[in-house]
Every structure is written in structure tokens, then in C-alpha cells.
Amino acid sequence: MAGRLRSEASAYLRQHAENPVDWWPFGDQAFEQARLRDVPVFVSVGYAACHWCHVMAHESFEDQETADYLNEHFVSIKVDREERPDVDAVYMAATQAMTGQGGWPMSVFTLPDGRAFYAGTYYPPRPAPGMPSFGQLLEAVNDAWHQRRSGVEASAAALVEVLEGAADNNRKLMGNLLPFDPDERPTALGLPRPMLDDAVLVLAGEEDPDYGGFGDVPKFPPSSIIQFLLRHAAARPRTEGPASGGDRADRESAAEPALGLAERTLDAMATSALYDQLEGGFARYAVDRQWSVPHFEKMLYDNVQLLRAYAQWAAQSGQAADRDFARAVAAGTADWMIGRLGLPGGGFASSLDADTVIEGRHQEGGTYLWSLDQLREAVGEDAEWVADIMGVGEAGTVTATGSPLHPGRRLDPEGQRRWARIRPALLAVRNRRPQPARDEKVVAGWNGLAIAALAETAGLLGRQDLLAAAAGAAEYVRRVHLDDDGTLLRVSHDGTAGAVQGLLEDYAGFAEGLFALYAATGEDRWYVLAERLVLEAERTFLNEGVLNDSAVKPSQLAAASGPANPADPFETATPSGTNLLAGVLLTYAGYSGSSRHRQLAEQLLQYLGRVAPKVPRVAGWGLAVAEALRAGPVELAVVGEPGPAEELVAAARATGSPGLVIAVRKSSRTPDAREPAQAQDIAQAREPAGAGPELPGYSAERVPLLMGKSAPESGALAYVCRGMVCRRPVATVDELLAELSSGR
CATH class of the missing domain: 3.40.30.10 (Glutaredoxin)
Known part of the structure; x- marks a missing residue:
């Protein structure tokens, strides 16, 4: 049975x-x-x-x-x-x-x-x-x-x-992804220049001007759209001069509100009941405009995207108060992820339940709700103050007397100090309540996004424990989900993978995490594994000019919707496999110099020209990748002693430069000099597995972007490159920032 x-x-x-x-x-x-x-x-x-x-x-x-x-x-x-x-x-x-x-x-x-x-x-x-x-x-x-x-x-x-x-x-929207003639150098296709600015203007018209976010209720965290807006703002200096021509001026003015759109939504969500004010982490969505009544499930895929967004806001904001606030939210979200979703042996569970089983009955949000009497019992004379600042009244917003904690605004400095004193007592009381169940299913693609978020946040916050958690998750997925033949399995439980083959989003999502982990650690084993996944994804999901979301379509689904299996580029709660693949292809091209993979990334994003100016919310990650494409992306090779190298990398990250591709060699070893142009041929020569023995004639260097980059006898050097063509190396943070800004 x-x-x-x-x-x-x-x-x-x-x-x-x-x-x-x-x-x-x-x-x-x-x-x-x-x-x-x-x-x-x-x-x-x-x-x-x-x-x-x-x-x-x-x-x-x-x-x-x-x-x-x-x-x-x-x-x-x-x-x-x-x-x-x-x-x-x-x-x-x-x-x-x-x-x-x-x-x-x-x-x-x-x-x-x-x-x-x-x-x-x-x-x-x-x-x-x-x-x-x-x-x-x-x-x-x-x-x-x-x-x-x-x-x-x-x-x-x-x-x-x-x-x-x-x-x-879907197939017509994506177009035919034609194979490349190996005898011809691919040419850049380009994306319509006004497209990204037009998308910002559309989003500005869809913003909830009172409470942040976009559209009507229910309100979901617009995670990938925020990434696009942050990248859009970072790519364009605010002091950009006036343009000639009305249309052009209108479009260029879109750069100015992009950061504001992102900041208002990030601020609203983090000061609402959507964000767990006691422990950190975000609920799935809110049923009202004010974000005051959440649906209480907490999903890994939401939190990893929001972690990345708040960490980037912390790095990018020009306001000290915003930086401190965003850092606190990022730290709280990361700590919640590791504490509540982290699994023994590495890897992250999928979610916490919306319901809590209390006295045999499922109660939605039962763990998280407070009445006035419960506050009084927990914190005594501070209860009235907590109720006032957190929106808890005699009548509950979820049950007759129960409400989640919803400040609806940032606390002033004195309020922050008082809340910091009271919060541990409330959390201790809540931790003694029945807790929501955890779905311990590990999903490869979502764990890839978690690895990327933790690796990037570790550098921006200076948290080595987050980097260790990212490496642990990467090792778990590699060990449990990846077969010897290169097949990635989608899910596992208790250290054993199921039989379901990974989807496009799993291959691309895991590769996204591995590239970020390589950039944070300089350990080339993560780069080699990411390269293997990218090449395997290309081989598995791109067939006769059509990109597919799955490797094999079961006969029942083929009967239900036809045998064709074209990828759907539109996004829901997570970035689509199409947009994730475009991103990792572009990153891989930045590391390897492969113009073939860069052009494939451009081809995958061509649909944005028809979609982004009308419904940008269905293509947020695609737009974020398009920002990276428009920026170059910027390739940064850093070589030298660990301390100075890490200082240069941290300064580069803080610029928010879209799609920044970072290669690091933390040693004083100087490889044999190679012509940069040779790096282009390396990735194209590799077999699909991509993780084989060292390439003949190229020493032990695995990452083409690092080839020929000489390290100084002391300190470190940074090489800023575009298309594998590098400017003179620089040794100080100020020089590096000048090099990075000169190409915008």
C-alpha cells in the first residue's frame, strides 16, 4: 500500500x-x-x-x-x-x-x-x-x-x-541556438542597448510606493529582480552627465532610481513580519501589502537569493546606516540558514514547514505567533514596549490573539539597543515551543545557489565560517549527487541520492556556486568541477539548436504535452535554468577566454529583447546576467601573497561590478609566461568531462585567466581584463578601483 x-x-x-x-x-x-x-x-x-x-x-x-x-x-x-x-x-x-x-x-x-x-x-x-x-x-x-x-x-x-x-x-521565443563553425571566430550578437533601462522604468511603474515590492498581493520577495537592480545601479555612476535627445535622456535616467527601487524593497521586507525578527530568515511570501501577515514556510531557495542581495546591498550602499542594516540582515539570514537548514555532513535542507504540529493539530505559523499575554510572560515589564514596536495587539492578525513580530520600520539607535537586550529572552521562549518540521531533501541546484550566496557573503562580511559552510555543501553535492560519468542527480536524503537526473537548473545552479566558491578560495578544484558541469550541461541539454530543461522527457509527460521539450526561460521563485546557464556560460567565458561560450550566453539572452521591456519580473536573473554581459564582464586576476591578494579582491567585490569574474592565486609562484590569446583555445580543446589531467604544455595552471600572470616578490598584483585582454597590473586598492571604474 x-x-x-x-x-x-x-x-x-x-x-x-x-x-x-x-x-x-x-x-x-x-x-x-x-x-x-x-x-x-x-x-x-x-x-x-x-x-x-x-x-x-x-x-x-x-x-x-x-x-x-x-x-x-x-x-x-x-x-x-x-x-x-x-x-x-x-x-x-x-x-x-x-x-x-x-x-x-x-x-x-x-x-x-x-x-x-x-x-x-x-x-x-x-x-x-x-x-x-x-x-x-x-x-x-x-x-x-x-x-x-x-x-x-x-x-x-x-x-x-x-x-x-x-x-x-517557448521554442520560438528562444529561437534556434545554431551550432558554431569551429573555423570561424564567433561574433558578438549584442542585446538592445535601451532594454535594461526600459526594464527599470517598467519596474518603477509597478512598484508599491507605500510598502515596497512590485505588484499586488500576495507579495513575494522579488529576489532576482533585486539582483538586476543592484547590478544596474553599480554599472552606472550616479554622476553620469546629461544625454542629448529626450528618449535617450529618459533611458539613462533609469540608472538613478534602480538602486532606490532595490533599497526600498529590501528595507521593507527586512523590517516586516516576512523576516524573522528573532532568528533571521525570510518566509515564503506575505498575503498583504504591508508584508505583515506571512505564509510561514521558509524555503532555502528564497533565503539564498535574499542573502546574496542583502550582502551586495551592504557592499554597494553609499549610506553607512544602510550598510550596517544590510550587513545585519545578511548575517542573520546566513546564521539562520546554517543553524536551521544545515545538515550533518554538509548540504542544506529544502525548507521549514509552514505549520507546527501542536497537540496533534497542524497550526499555520504556530511557532512564530505572539499574544500580549505571551509577551508579558516572556519579558515582563518590557512586553508593552515590544508589543508597540512589533505590531502585537489585543486582536491577532493571524489567529484571534496571535500575531507575528512586524515592526514595519527600522528602530532608532536606542530602540536597537533595547531590542538587542530583549530579543534573546523571546527567542529562548520560542525555541521551547514545538518547532516546524524540516524537509531534509537536498536539491542540487538550490544548494549551488546557497554555495554562491555564502561564498560571496563570506568575503563581503569577512566571515570565514560562511566560507567553510559553502565548501562543506559543495563537497556534499560533489560526493553524493555527482556520478563518475558526469551525471548530476537532483535530490538526496540522508546522504543517498535518488534516481532523478538533475535538470538544467541543477547543473547550472551548482556550477554557479562552484565558480563563486573558486573566486572566494582560489582553490582550482572548484573551478575544474564547475567547468565540467558547464560542458556537461551544454552536451546534455542543448540538442539540435534547442535548449531543454530536462535531459529526458518521461513518456507520460510527452503524451500530456507533446514530445518536444524546449526550455521555459521565464522565472518564478528561482532563476530559470536558461538564465542560470547563460550566467555560468558567461562566467566560464571570462575565465577561459572561450568566445564560443560567450556567444552561446548571448544567444540564450536574446529573448530578453522581447520580454524585458514589457514584463521584466519574469526574467530577473536573465536581466542580471545581461548587465554582466554589457559590462564585459570584468575579469580580475589577482596573484600574490594571501593577505594583500584578499585585500584587493575585497575592494573589487565592494564595487558591485556586474558579473565580476575573479581568479586568484595566493602564492608567490610565477608560472611560465604564455600568450593570453592561447587561453581561448584551452576550453574549446577540452573533452566534455572537463576535469581530466593537466593540459600538456601549460604547467599545472588550471584557470586560463591566470596564465602568464606574474606575482611580485612581496605583496600582490591585480590584472583587470576584458575579453582576456589585460591592462597593466596594479598593486594598491586605489589603483585597482581606478582601473575598474575606467571601463564603465
Whole structure:
């Protein structure tokens, strides 16, 4: 029976292992059972931290009568959308096509070959206005299956046409990624120059002017858009002179508000209930404009992106108060990640649950809510002050008396000192409460983003412990998720990887982290592994001019949405695989000098010209990568003694230069001089595995950007390069900053 789920990597699947529903994991065996029994398939999609998934599970999947009906008339499949985003994407598209909306839990009914014919989201145990009960729905689907089979088949066929059309639109949007002629030097394609400025102007029009963020409720952290805005601001000095011509002047003026857009949203989120004021870390989203009522699940993928953003704001801001505030939020988020999501042996868990089980019942946000009486019991005479500054009143905002802590503004210096004294007592009380469950599933791509965030933050905050955590996660993913043949597996649990092959976002996300870790440590083993992943991703996901999100499309998904498998470049909560790949290709080109990989990155971003000036929020990371492309990117090679080298690197990072590519050799060793142009040929000559023995004739140097870079007898030198063409080396921070600013 449902015991099939006990050994699954996904905590969400294991949560349902004891249900009376006879659950199957997604796979050929389940659909074959449906074919043999001639029954439809019920596909239930959710994730461990999802509040309404728990509600429907308790109301329906734990109910014996409901389970008996499902077991008799259906084959039931449970899917973790975080483990199988390919499955989720196809059936979410079907759900949205049929209902005009989507969400989780998602409830989809399919033919035994995988084609969907009916779909929805949450269904209650009893009828509600405009909504049947789940039991009524099951009876109606079963009746249609037996009495109106031709109508079911027709509905499934029509839905396939819709989904095939959507896939074809993605392919057309991306264009044909033509192979390169090895006998011809690729030429830069270029992106429309006004595109990035126009995107800022669109975002300015979508900003919530009162509470920060973009769009209406619910309000999600616009993480990748913030990265774009910070890079946009860093790439353009605020003192930029006036332009001639009205249109051009309007576009160039977009550089000025970009930082303000980012800062207002970062400020609003960190002073709200979205940010855990006691322990750090951000909740998934807020249901109101003020960010005062969060949905309480805490996701790794949100927090790693926001960590990166706050650390960059701390480095980039011209205001001391903003720098201190951003540093504190970054430090709090990093500490929360390591303390709450860090796993023994390295790696980071996926999430903390939205619900807390209290006296046998799931209570959303139960750990995090406070009443006035609870504050009084915890901190005595300070309770009234805490209630006043944190928005806790007689009436609760989530339950009748319970509210999360929501200051809604920064505290003044005296308030900060008082809060610092009181906070430990409140946290100690909260830590004695029941705690939300943790989904200990390790996702390769999300861990890659965590590695990147921690490695960059470590340098910006001077925190070696964060760098150690990043290295530990990288070693875990390398050891557990990466096969000898170069295949990256998507998920693991308790040190054992599952069978699901990594998606494009996993290869590119892990490579993103490894490049950042190399830049922070100078350990070329991380560069070599990143190179291997980039080349393997190119080989695996780029086929006949079409980029794919997954290496293989299961037959059931091919039946449901057509055999084509083009990548979807649009972003949701995380950067898309397309945009992540474009970023790591550009970084790799900066390190290796491979113009072929640079041009592929440009090709992947061509869709931005049609999307960014209209709906930039669906392409934030792509826009951030485009900023790096427009900036060069800037290649920085630093060689010499560890202390002076680290000082130069820290100064470069603090500029926020978009897409800064950093190669470091912390030693006084001087390699044999090589012509910089030779470095271009190295990456192109390597086999796809990319991590083989040392290249003949190039000593032990693994990173082409470092070749021929002589270190001084003492101190360190920094070489600022673009396209592997380097300016004269400099030895001081002031000289380096002048070199970096001269190319803007």
C-alpha cells in the first residue's frame, strides 16, 4: 500500500507513507497499473512546507472512506513538485489552462498514458459555495470515465494541443541556438542597448510606493529582480552627465532610481513580519501589502537569493546606516540558514514547514505567533514596549490573539539597543515551543545557489565560517549527487541520492556556486568541477539548436504535452535554468577566454529583447546576467601573497561590478609566461568531462585567466581584463578601483 513512499528522498512523499490511500511515486509502474486496471490516474502534487497540502491531506487523504474510494476507482500518484519540477510544470500548465489559476495542492486526473483531462487545486471535504467536495469530484470523474469515455478522451486531446502550443511558443521565443563553425571566430550578437533601462522604468511603474515590492498581493520577495537592480545601479555612476535627445535622456535616467527601487524593497521586507525578527530568515511570501501577515514556510531557495542581495546591498550602499542594516540582515539570514537548514555532513535542507504540529493539530505559523499575554510572560515589564514596536495587539492578525513580530520600520539607535537586550529572552521562549518540521531533501541546484550566496557573503562580511559552510555543501553535492560519468542527480536524503537526473537548473545552479566558491578560495578544484558541469550541461541539454530543461522527457509527460521539450526561460521563485546557464556560460567565458561560450550566453539572452521591456519580473536573473554581459564582464586576476591578494579582491567585490569574474592565486609562484590569446583555445580543446589531467604544455595552471600572470616578490598584483585582454597590473586598492571604474 502507501508504504511504497517510506524510502523516498522527499519528505513530502514520506509524510504520506502511512495514509490509507494506496499512493505510488511518479513512474512507469503506476501508469501501467492504471492501464491494466482500466482506471484513471489521480496525480496529487504538493510540497512538504505547503500549508494547504497538509489541510487536504488531513481532511481527505487520511480519511478511510475517501481512501477506499480512491483505491477502488483510481491509481493515485503523489508528486513532490520540488523533486519533480518537470512533472509539476506540465500538470500546472494543464491546470491553469483548464481553470485559469494554479496552486498547491494540485489535483490532476489523467488517462493511463499520462494525458490530463481534468484538473484543479484544493478541494474541501464538504461542498463549499462554487466548489464541490473532494468526494463529489471523485464520483463525477469516475462517472465520466465509465459513462462518457469519449468526452474524457476528447478533453485530453484538446488539452494536449494547448500544451503543445505553449511549448512551441517557448521554442520560438528562444529561437534556434545554431551550432558554431569551429573555423570561424564567433561574433558578438549584442542585446538592445535601451532594454535594461526600459526594464527599470517598467519596474518603477509597478512598484508599491507605500510598502515596497512590485505588484499586488500576495507579495513575494522579488529576489532576482533585486539582483538586476543592484547590478544596474553599480554599472552606472550616479554622476553620469546629461544625454542629448529626450528618449535617450529618459533611458539613462533609469540608472538613478534602480538602486532606490532595490533599497526600498529590501528595507521593507527586512523590517516586516516576512523576516524573522528573532532568528533571521525570510518566509515564503506575505498575503498583504504591508508584508505583515506571512505564509510561514521558509524555503532555502528564497533565503539564498535574499542573502546574496542583502550582502551586495551592504557592499554597494553609499549610506553607512544602510550598510550596517544590510550587513545585519545578511548575517542573520546566513546564521539562520546554517543553524536551521544545515545538515550533518554538509548540504542544506529544502525548507521549514509552514505549520507546527501542536497537540496533534497542524497550526499555520504556530511557532512564530505572539499574544500580549505571551509577551508579558516572556519579558515582563518590557512586553508593552515590544508589543508597540512589533505590531502585537489585543486582536491577532493571524489567529484571534496571535500575531507575528512586524515592526514595519527600522528602530532608532536606542530602540536597537533595547531590542538587542530583549530579543534573546523571546527567542529562548520560542525555541521551547514545538518547532516546524524540516524537509531534509537536498536539491542540487538550490544548494549551488546557497554555495554562491555564502561564498560571496563570506568575503563581503569577512566571515570565514560562511566560507567553510559553502565548501562543506559543495563537497556534499560533489560526493553524493555527482556520478563518475558526469551525471548530476537532483535530490538526496540522508546522504543517498535518488534516481532523478538533475535538470538544467541543477547543473547550472551548482556550477554557479562552484565558480563563486573558486573566486572566494582560489582553490582550482572548484573551478575544474564547475567547468565540467558547464560542458556537461551544454552536451546534455542543448540538442539540435534547442535548449531543454530536462535531459529526458518521461513518456507520460510527452503524451500530456507533446514530445518536444524546449526550455521555459521565464522565472518564478528561482532563476530559470536558461538564465542560470547563460550566467555560468558567461562566467566560464571570462575565465577561459572561450568566445564560443560567450556567444552561446548571448544567444540564450536574446529573448530578453522581447520580454524585458514589457514584463521584466519574469526574467530577473536573465536581466542580471545581461548587465554582466554589457559590462564585459570584468575579469580580475589577482596573484600574490594571501593577505594583500584578499585585500584587493575585497575592494573589487565592494564595487558591485556586474558579473565580476575573479581568479586568484595566493602564492608567490610565477608560472611560465604564455600568450593570453592561447587561453581561448584551452576550453574549446577540452573533452566534455572537463576535469581530466593537466593540459600538456601549460604547467599545472588550471584557470586560463591566470596564465602568464606574474606575482611580485612581496605583496600582490591585480590584472583587470576584458575579453582576456589585460591592462597593466596594479598593486594598491586605489589603483585597482581606478582601473575598474575606467571601463564603465
